Amino acid sequence: MYIILPYKAKFIIVNSMASGQNHDKATKICCIPIAICIGLFFGLGHGMIAGISFLIGGLWLSPDLDTYSNSLKRWGFLKFLWWPYRKLIPHRSFFSHSPFIGTGFRLIYIVLLSLIIKRLIQSFGITLVPISIFDLSSLIETYRAQFITAILGIEGSAWLHLILDGAPNPIKWNKLKRKKKP
Numbered sequence: 548m549y550i551i552l553p554y555k556a557k558f559i560i561v562n563s564m565a566s567g568q569n570h571d572k573a574t575k576i577c578c579i580p581i582a583i584c585i586g587l588f589f590g591l592g593h594g595m596i597a598g599i600s601f602l603i604g605g606l607w608l609s610p611d612l613d614t615y616s617n618s619l620k621r622w623g624f625l626k627f628l629w630w631p632y633r634k635l636i637p638h639r640s641f642f643s644h645s646p647f648i649g650t651g652f653r654l655i656y657i658v659l660l661s662l663i664i665k666r667l668i669q670s671f672g673i674t675l676v677p678i679s680i681f682d683l684s685s686l687i688e689t690y691r692a693q694f695i696t697a698i699l700g701i702e703g704s705a706w707l708h709l710i711l712d713g714a715p716n717p718i719k720w721n722k723l724k725r726k727k728k729p
């Protein structure tokens with residue numbers, strides 16, 4: 548989306564990035580048709596997984612986790628988990644605001660971080676969840692179709708975010724003005 552603004556007696560065209568509220572509203576609205584479409588083609592179960600994962604992707608795993616956003620606030624006291632990510636990744640960078648790579652990077656980040664924290668807690672002799680990485684991979688293997696639907700739902704929400712940000716096209720990334728981090 549582009550808007551024209553008066554600046555120093557000239558008119559300039561700037562990219563108007565969607566606000567956090569607009570992103571949230573669009574995610575909540577779009578998860579319904581996504582769930583219906585997937586449900587019609589692949590069954591009710593997949594439709595529900597797609598809709599819920601789209602909602603989770605847009606509200607909790609959004610590309611804007613690289614800045615102090617609504618998505619980050621939703622993590623509550625766990626938002627400290629995203630502190631290294633936020634410090635390492637510049638806002639609207641290739642690693643957060645690009646198709647596939649953005650979602651992949653966030654998912655790998657949170658899984659790796661969870662495993663590190665789990666291992667750290669275990670080193671004190673405390674067992675939180677008796678699930679290993681092998682249990683997780685066999686679970687994914689058993690429910691492979693549902694897992695793919697969930698990943699596609701999360702990725703779909705990222706695409707909606709990128710479109711609203713006005714950056715669906717990788718060529719435009721560098722041209723878009725990056726917001727300063729708070």
Ligand SMILES: [Zn+2]
Pocket residue numbers: 610611639644708712
């Ligand atoms: Zn964004």
